[in-house]
Amino acid sequence: MSLTRREVIKQIEHAEALYKANLYAPLQSVISNIQENFDVLGDNNLADNARYYRIYMLYLGAFEEMNMDVMESYLQALIDINEVLPSDYEYVCSYYKECKEWVYETALMTYSYNETLHIHYALKLQEDKRFEEAIITLKYVLECYPALTEARLLLWDIQSAQLEQLCTSSEEADCFELLDLASATHNKTVLKGLQLDDRLDQAGKNLAMIQVEIWSKWSAEIKKLWDKEWKHFDLTDHTRLLLADFAKNFMRYDFVSQIVATPPEPEFPEENYSNFEEYQTYMKALANSGWQSAQHQYVLIGNAGYYHTKHKPTIEACVERGLALNPKNPLLHVLKAKSYFLNKDYNQTGAAYHEAFRNGLRMSEYLQYLLEVNGRIESWQGILDIVVQFHRRETPTLKTLFFQARALFRLHRFDEALEVINEALADFPLPKHSFAPWLYNLRMNIHRINHNYTAFFEDMQEEINFYEDDDSDYFSTMNMCIEVLVEMGDYEECHKYAIYNFEQEQLPTELKPVFQWICYYTFLEHPEELGKATADDLIDNPTTFSEYRNNGFIQWMLRDNTAGAESLKMAAELSTNKACYLKLALDCLTAGFDNKTTIALCETIKKEVPEARDWQLDFDYANTLQQDKRYKDTKIAYENLLQSYPKKTFINFPKDQYHVMLRAIKNMAKGLDNVEDYTKYNAMYLSKDNPSETALLEHLEIAQKHHKEDIFLQHNLLESVSKRNIEFENGELEMLNEVKTRIRADYFV
Numbered sequence: 001m002s003l004t005r006r007e008v009i010k011q012i013e014h015a016e017a018l019y020k021a022n023l024y025a026p027l028q029s030v031i032s033n034i035q036e037n038f039d040v041l042g043d044n045n046l047a048d049n050a051r052y053y054r055i056y057m058l059y060l061g062a063f064e065e066m067n068m069d070v071m072e073s074y075l076q077a078l079i080d081i082n083e084v085l086p087s088d089y090e091y092v093c094s095y096y097k098e099c100k101e102w103v104y105e106t107a108l109m110t111y112s113y114n115e116t117l118h119i120h121y122a123l124k125l126q127e128d129k130r131f132e133e134a135i136i137t138l139k140y141v142l143e144c145y146p147a148l149t150e151a152r153l154l155l156w157d158i159q160s161a162q163l164e165q166l167c168t169s170s171e172e173a174d175c176f177e178l179l180d181l182a183s184a185t186h187n188k189t190v191l192k193g194l195q196l197d198d199r200l201d202q203a204g205k206n207l208a209m210i211q212v213e214i215w216s217k218w219s220a221e222i223k224k225l226w227d228k229e230w231k232h233f234d235l236t237d238h239t240r241l242l243l244a245d246f247a248k249n250f251m252r253y254d255f256v257s258q259i260v261a262t263p264p265e266p267e268f269p270e271e272n273y274s275n276f277e278e279y280q281t282y283m284k285a286l287a288n289s290g291w292q293s294a295q296h297q298y299v300l301i302g303n304a305g306y307y308h309t310k311h312k313p314t315i316e317a318c319v320e321r322g323l324a325l326n327p328k329n330p331l332l333h334v335l336k337a338k339s340y341f342l343n344k345d346y347n348q349t350g351a352a353y354h355e356a357f358r359n360g361l362r363m364s365e366y367l368q369y370l371l372e373v374n375g376r377i378e379s380w381q382g383i384l385d386i387v388v389q390f391h392r393r394e395t396p397t398l399k400t401l402f403f404q405a406r407a408l409f410r411l412h413r414f415d416e417a418l419e420v421i422n423e424a425l426a427d428f429p430l431p432k433h434s435f436a437p438w439l440y441n442l443r444m445n446i447h448r449i450n451h452n453y454t455a456f457f458e459d460m461q462e463e464i465n466f467y468e469d470d471d472s473d474y475f476s477t478m479n480m481c482i483e484v485l486v487e488m489g490d491y492e493e494c495h496k497y498a499i500y501n502f503e504q505e506q507l508p509t510e511l512k513p514v515f516q517w518i519c520y521y522t523f524l525e526h527p528e529e530l531g532k533a534t535a536d537d538l539i540d541n542p543t544t545f546s547e548y549r550n551n552g553f554i555q556w557m558l559r560d561n562t563a564g565a566e567s568l569k570m571a572a573e574l575s576t577n578k579a580c581y582l583k584l585a586l587d588c589l590t591a592g593f594d595n596k597t598t599i600a601l602c603e604t605i606k607k608e609v610p611e612a613r614d615w616q617l618d619f620d621y622a623n624t625l626q627q628d629k630r631y632k633d634t635k636i637a638y639e640n641l642l643q644s645y646p647k648k649t650f651i652n653f654p655k656d657q658y659h660v661m662l663r664a665i666k667n668m669a670k671g672l673d674n675v676e677d678y679t680k681y682n683a684m685y686l687s688k689d690n691p692s693e694t695a696l697l698e699h700l701e702i703a704q705k706h707h708k709e710d711i712f713l714q715h716n717l718l719e720s721v722s723k724r725n726i727e728f729e730n731g732e733l734e735m736l737n738e739v740k741t742r743i744r745a746d747y748f749v
Contacts, residue, residue, distance in 0.1 A: 006381040008034060008041055010050055013716035024062055031059050049084035057091060068098040075103065090116045095102050096124035105276040112279070115145050122154060131162035136280065139287035146292055147330045147360045160185045175199040179208060188212055206230075207239045214242070219250040226255065241293065244300050251310035256300055259359075263297035266290040266325065295329050298322035302335040306342065308344030311707070315339045330361035337369065346377050359450075364394045371403045383407040398428050402435040405442055412702070414443045414446050441477065449576045453488055457481075482511055487580045495524045502527060510546050513537065517553035533557045545574035549581065552588065561592025565601065579605070591622060595628040615645045623664065631671040638665055696721050711746075715739045 003011065015532060018027040034052055041048050053074045060071055075092050076086040089107035093099050104121045118141045118582045138155040141148060163181040166173040167190065172385040175197050182190035194200060194208040210230060214222060226243065240259050247255035269285035272278075279690035302318030305311045316339055337352035350373050358367040359412040367390040374382040387404040390396075401424040408417035421443045430436035440463035460477060467474035478501050485494035488517035498515040501507040504556035512715050516533050519526035533554045539547045555564030565585040572581035582605050605612055607624055622637035669677035679702050686695055700721060718736040 003036075008038070012048065012051050012055060016051070019055060019058055019062075021307075027059060028063060032058060045079045046083055049081060050078055053077050053083075054085075054088060057088070061091070061095070066095065066098055068095065068100065071095070072103060079106070086111050086114050086117070090114070090120065093117055093120040093124075096120050097127055099124065105279075109273075109276060109279055113144055115141050115148055115151065119151055119154065119481055122151075122158065126154075126158050126161070129161075129165075131158055131165065133280070134158045135162065136209055136284045136287055140283035143286050143289075143292045145360050146295065147362060149362065156185060160187075163187060163190065176204065179204055183207065183211060183242070186211070186215055188215055188652075189635065203236045203239070205325055206233050207236055209240070210239060211242065214246050219252060220247070222246065225251065226258075231258070237293070237417045241300075243677065248300060248303065251307065253304040255305075256304040257308065260297050262301075263294040264290060266294050291325065295322050295326055295332060298325075299329075299331045299335055302332075303338075306338045310342065312339065312342060314665070315342070328359040330356040330359045333359060334361065334365075334369065341373070341376075344376075346373055349373050364390065368399065368568075371400070375403065375406075378410070380407040380410045396424075398424055398430075398435040398439065401428075402442070403441050405439065409442060409446065413672075414449060418443065418446050432466055437463045437473065440466075444477075444480065447466070448484055448487075451487075451577060453484060456484060470504075472506075475501055475504065478509055479506070479508060482514060486514060487577045489580075491518055491522045492524065494518055496520060499525065499527065502530060510550065513550040513553045517557060520557045542570070545571050548574065552581075552585070556588045556591075559592070561588050562594055562597065565589040565592075565594075566598070569601070579609040582609060583612060583617065586617070586620070590624075595624050598624045599628060599630075615641070615648045618644065626664065626668055626671065629671060634668045635672065638668060675702070679706070691720070696724075711739055711742060715743060 011030055015027060015030045016033065018024070018030065034056075034308035038052065041052070048430065054159050057071055057074050060067065069090055075084070075088060076685065078088055086107075088112065089103070092103055093107060099120075104117070104124065107114070107117045116294070118137050122134045122137045122141075125131070125137065125310060125486075132439060133157065135158055138151050138158065141151045142155070145151065159181050163178070166178060166181070175194065178190060179194055179200065181187075182194065188211075191208045191212050195205055195212070197205075213225060217225075222243075230243075244256050244259045247253070247259065265613050266289045267648070268289055268291065269282055271282065273282050298318040298321055302315045302322070305314035305318070315335065319332060319336045319339060322329060323336070326332070333352050337349045337356065339353055340346075340348040349368070353361075353366060353369045356369075357363070370386050371383055371390075374380075374386060384407050387400050387407075400419055405417045405420040405424070408414075408420065421439050424439050425436065425443075440459045444456050444463070445458045447453070447459065460481060463477055464474055468475075473484075478497050482494055482497045482501070483492070495518050498507060498511070498518060500512075504516060513533060516526075516530060519530070520533075535554075535558060537554050538551050542548045542551055548567050552564045552567030552571055555561070555567055558564075565588045568581050568585035568588060568731050571583065572578045575581050582601070586598065586605065587603050589601055599621065602617065602624065604728070605617065606621075618637070618641050622634055622641055625634040625637055665677075700718065715736070718739060721736075
């Protein structure tokens with residue numbers, strides 16, 4: 001089938017689309033059509049020719065049995081028309097078992113800083129067991145790209161293979177080469193043997209010995225050995241860097257600063273080569289120039305400044321000098337970002353991390369650093385977006401799940417946050433130094449919001465298992481418990497937590513008024529050093545929950561009950577437990593005898609937080625209405641109380657003059673001038689064999705006021721009263737004599 005030039009180009013586009021879509025079956029016929037009509041493209045359309053060569057190379061690798069000669073011929077065609085791209089070399093070189101040497105030599109000479117090409121070449125050298133050349137190639141790559149983990153892992157494999165080859169060879173191996181390889185691969189067996197090798201100088205033996213100790217002992221033991229012995233030894237630069245790396249890995253940055261100092265200037269080779277042998281010589285010279293070593297030392301010293309001394313001039317000097325050596329070193333850009341981070345310049349921090357990523361920082365590390373920056377600027381949605389990106393590429397970690405959960409928490413998406421936390425704590429190992437305790441603490445906050453206090457204290461026990469008793473995080477959690485116990489109303493237990501933290505000097509200033517109020521309210525021990533609350537402790541223009549809460553407690557203790565209640569009401573609006581602080585405001589008001597405000601607050605609680613209603617609240621409401629002489633409203637309130645809490649309201653009270661509900665209903669009937677009910681309820685007090693004096697006197701008052709004609713009722717009441725050992729103030733005995741006289745005159749004459 002003959003095609004025009006435009007149709008051939010369309011076929012090439014179609015072939016490219018099929019390849020991208022992984023539709024290899026129809027690709028074969030399209031390739032055949034292009035081949036049959038390729039000549040129509042001519043020599044004036046080199047870019048289109050190159051597209052065909054490229055897609056055919058891809059087709060060969062995907063469909064046909066590998067024929068490296070044909071593949072290389074098409075690559076050569078691209079070279080000949082000057083349209084070859086690095087990706088073309090990378091594709092052909094990836095077949096390192098079949099690819100010929102000339103392809104690598106041409107590719108590497110052309111693209112000397114292409115890490116992918118060098119890694120493919122190292123794989124070929126490894127396949128051919130040309131280990132020394134492979135090691136130099138990878139060391140060169142790591143000089144140019146120190147964060148390239150793939151090259152570092154491959155280097156480890158090849159160095160291990162080279163070491164094994166030397167150890168099993170019948171020929172005597174060079175002891176210093178063995179030491180370098182054993183050091184690079186942490187081969188303790190070889191290192192132990194080298195400690196006894198007389199061919200090594202003392203510095204070499206020290207290096208072998210120190211490495212065996214490092215890979216066998218705890219970090220604290222290594223630090224002791226350094227202080228006691230090793231710092232007095234003859235140590236090579238290699239040994240010092242090894243110890244510094246070890247200290248860095250265990251976050252012993254105080255140790256790092258003792259071991260390494262300002263590195264010497266590297267000795268760069270001239271970038272002057274005309275053939276591949278000269279290029280290999282250049283690679284070797286660059287790998288041995290000290291370029292990466294100097295950069296690495298600046299990173300070590302700078303990180304020691306960041307994590308240990310916080311000495312900004314040291315960090316900035318390391319960044320400046322290190323980037324002067326290699327402006328593209330991603331680890332130095334990370335250090336630069338950390339310097340900005342210390343200065344709270346988060347825009348510059350983010351820009352420096354972006355630069356580190358552009359220069360080879362691993363995506364996973366880049367995203368985790370961005371999590372920290374977004375955490376500082378409280379970009380919670382930004383954190384969620386970053387976590388999504390991370391989890392697409394990497395397995396979730398406790399750190400990423402913690403940041404995700406915290407962001408969801410701050411966005412008030414509590415159910416989603418709880419789901420993430422539960423997954424993290426159930427599915428991951430929880431080492432002592434990890435985000436596990438922070439996850440427990442975050443879940444405690446959610447339990448607090450949900451008022452699930454049983455689960456809160458269960459998680460508290462789990463969290464503090466990660467701490468020592470004197471850890472600041474331990475006391476922080478105990479202080480959180482103090483606030484929760486206030487919400488629970490468990491003031492005695494709250495006092496235990498508060499007095500312990502106070503005695504350990506770990507009670508924060510914002511909880512001091514809470515502790516003072518607990519002592520004031522419960523009459524439990526009040527440490528002298530705690531002092532008493534004064535008006536000077538009040539916070540002017542409060543805005544936060546804790547400021548309103550503290551003002552409320554201070555005003556309560558100063559007996560400014562109206563102001564205290566208002567502060568606690570404002571705290572309630574900002575609290576996760578509105579009901580708790582509204583009820584505390586009510587308690588404060590009740591102590592101040594402000595009936596109208598108390599009634600209004602009771603009604604607010606019943607309307608806005610009905611779940612907070614209980615017998616005491618409803619009783620206080622009815623009782624305050626009665627004190628305010630709103631007897632009709634009182635009657636309704638008491639009837640609601642009887643219907644809502646029948647057992648608590650009536651059955652559980654003693655059946656005497658101290659029966660709270662009976663007395664309240666009786667007084668209400670009196671206030672309403674309901675003589676019938678008042679008489680009925682008071683008569684209930686007289687049903688006992690030995691009725692109270694108060695009940696007798698009150699019933700006598702009823703009889704004299706409303707039943708004057710019932711002279712026998714008055715006689716019986718006065719007779720009962722006269723037998724009591726009380727001081728009569730209203731002429732009760734005289735009234736009794738008068739009543740008896742009337743009865744004799746009217747009924748017994």
